[in-house]
Amino acid sequence: MNNTGFSTIDYAVFISYGLIIVFIGLWVSRKKKGKEKTAQDYFLASKALPWWAIGASLIAANISAEQMIGMSGSGFAIGLGIATYEWMAAITLILVGKFFLPIFLKKKIYTMPQFLELRYDGRVRTAMATFWLIVYVFVNLTSVLYLGALALKTIMGIPLMYGIIGLALFAAIYSIYGGLTAVVWTDVVQVIFLIGGGLLTTYLALDAVSDGQGAIAGFEHLLKYAPEKFDMILEEGSLLIPDGKGGLKDAYMDLPGLGVLVGGMWIANISYWGFNQYIIQRGLAAKSIREAQSGMIFAGFLKILIPLVVVIPGIAAFVLTKNSSIILEPSDKAYPWLLHEFIPVGLKGLAFAALAAAVVSSLASMLNSTATIFTMDIFKRFINKNVSETKMVTVGRLTSLTALIIAVLTAKPLLGNLDQAFQYIQEFTGFVTPGVCIIFCFGLFWKRATANAALWIAILTIPLSAVFYFFAPEVPFIDRMGYVALILAGIGILISLIESKTDDPKGIELYKGIFHTGTAFNVGAIILCAMVAVLYIIYW
Numbered sequence: 001m002n003n004t005g006f007s008t009i010d011y012a013v014f015i016s017y018g019l020i021i022v023f024i025g026l027w028v029s030r031k032k033k034g035k036e037k038t039a040q041d042y043f044l045a046s047k048a049l050p051w052w053a054i055g056a057s058l059i060a061a062n063i064s065a066e067q068m069i070g071m072s073g074s075g076f077a078i079g080l081g082i083a084t085y086e087w088m089a090a091i092t093l094i095l096v097g098k099f100f101l102p103i104f105l106k107k108k109i110y111t112m113p114q115f116l117e118l119r120y121d122g123r124v125r126t127a128m129a130t131f132w133l134i135v136y137v138f139v140n141l142t143s144v145l146y147l148g149a150l151a152l153k154t155i156m157g158i159p160l161m162y163g164i165i166g167l168a169l170f171a172a173i174y175s176i177y178g179g180l181t182a183v184v185w186t187d188v189v190q191v192i193f194l195i196g197g198g199l200l201t202t203y204l205a206l207d208a209v210s211d212g213q214g215a216i217a218g219f220e221h222l223l224k225y226a227p228e229k230f231d232m233i234l235e236e237g238s239l240l241i242p243d244g245k246g247g248l249k250d251a252y253m254d255l256p257g258l259g260v261l262v263g264g265m266w267i268a269n270i271s272y273w274g275f276n277q278y279i280i281q282r283g284l285a286a287k288s289i290r291e292a293q294s295g296m297i298f299a300g301f302l303k304i305l306i307p308l309v310v311v312i313p314g315i316a317a318f319v320l321t322k323n324s325s326i327i328l329e330p331s332d333k334a335y336p337w338l339l340h341e342f343i344p345v346g347l348k349g350l351a352f353a354a355l356a357a358a359v360v361s362s363l364a365s366m367l368n369s370t371a372t373i374f375t376m377d378i379f380k381r382f383i384n385k386n387v388s389e390t391k392m393v394t395v396g397r398l399t400s401l402t403a404l405i406i407a408v409l410t411a412k413p414l415l416g417n418l419d420q421a422f423q424y425i426q427e428f429t430g431f432v433t434p435g436v437c438i439i440f441c442f443g444l445f446w447k448r449a450t451a452n453a454a455l456w457i458a459i460l461t462i463p464l465s466a467v468f469y470f471f472a473p474e475v476p477f478i479d480r481m482g483y484v485a486l487i488l489a490g491i492g493i494l495i496s497l498i499e500s501k502t503d504d505p506k507g508i509e510l511y512k513g514i515f516h517t518g519t520a521f522n523v524g525a526i527i528l529c530a531m532v533a534v535l536y537i538i539y540w
Helices: 008-028 039-047 051-062 065-077 080-107 112-119 122-156 160-209 215-225 264-275 277-284 289-310 312-321 331-342 348-383 389-415 421-429 433-445 451-471 477-499 519-538
Strands: 240-242 248-250
Touching: 008 160, 008 348, 039 160, 039 277, 039 348, 039 389, 051 160, 051 277, 051 289, 051 348, 065 080, 065 122, 065 289, 065 312, 065 331, 065 348, 080 112, 080 264, 080 277, 080 289, 080 433, 080 519, 112 122, 112 348, 112 433, 122 160, 122 277, 122 331, 122 348, 122 389, 122 421, 122 433, 122 451, 160 215, 160 289, 160 312, 160 331, 160 348, 160 389, 215 312, 264 277, 264 433, 264 477, 277 289, 277 348, 289 312, 289 519, 312 331, 331 348, 348 389, 433 451, 433 477, 451 477
Parallel strands: none
Antiparallel strands: 240 248
16 A cells, blocks of 8 residues: 555545644633733643543643654664563553642642752752753754654655754644643643554554564564564563664663663653652642542553553554565654555545654643743842743743744754664763652752752763763763753752752652552552553563
């Protein structure tokens, strides 16, 4: 099958999707008569989000082009092992809901850097706010724009730069005006397109693998003809993959065996799901702590499903091209190639809407969180301490627009020559995540930690990571994150113990009952843990 073009119905489906998203975004963010939008309205959706919107929005914000395109590319190159990012995230969401959110909501914060000032001091807040702004603009926004545009180019022949600009404009239309309210309520619709259209692509790819015998037969074919792609725990030297420079490298460097389960992967997951502004902002905007926690569990169950949408298609592409003349280089071309070759006319529009939903929802989330951090942690503190509520909203909108323009201009130069963009994103952000994780964990759970200790951890996280990167390149980056985190923890402990013999005055009081969770949360957490354990046992 080789239906390359969009039919009239495909265009109708895709355009309808776009109009629905824009309409919902503008409708929910319309100005109520006689009421000006406040900072809480714009940045925290008026603190009125229910659990199901939080869970859906978490997944829509998380699953972007770096997963749909990038993780499928890693599935093509590495296999199911890359799904460890998704399945371990399900466990991490339980930890975030039970141990982190109760403290954050009690502090009534807008941003993660704001918490750092409440716990440490303004220097730590500024340092981490700066880190996040740089990473959001030059890593997250650029990667989502580039990978989404790569799909547009492969499927529809749209020039890369036009695709980047088009996706940026689509996200900007409603998110910059409407803020988090528009982002979250459009996410609820986006996640339906994302998962529904994604499962459709998976089904058709598996059906193609089995020559029309159905998805189950197709999955059996994957197990038979690509068994090496179904190892969750890789052994050193067991699998060679493209290195993006015309050569090969050991896949163990990306997923270092048991180090994935007991090492640095936890640093990446806890930092991303617990302390990352554009993720945790949904929890901060919840109606109540119970709604926030239920949203985390709901997102955890969706996480179990995601590898079926973003990893299995990559493995299917590998099997379909294994003994053919087709060469998919870089690996990130796997998912767009599937959409191009195997989605029939009439369904391309839905499958492409799923991809667009992943791209646009993440762009919108990142823009809103970039605006939140700059407005609350930089502008209000250093430029205009007495800024009005309406002015903060205006500053937020201008910040989003500026960040988007910078990302559009730098996306292609930064990511144009990569084989697996997903792995690039993980490795680059891995320079910062050890410091983020240790600073917050100490701040939340160790009263003795001092502001100077936190500041030195923030200062040293990138240099220490760089030392490992340049002088110990044989260390897989996931292990590197673990080693750097341990070193930073040791430095933080040493400085804190030297500086003070008593608890820090700003230490968090963990009163009895603060981590109490309801029956529904507890039952959901047990089921989630059991499901993850079974999956690892099956595909060990």
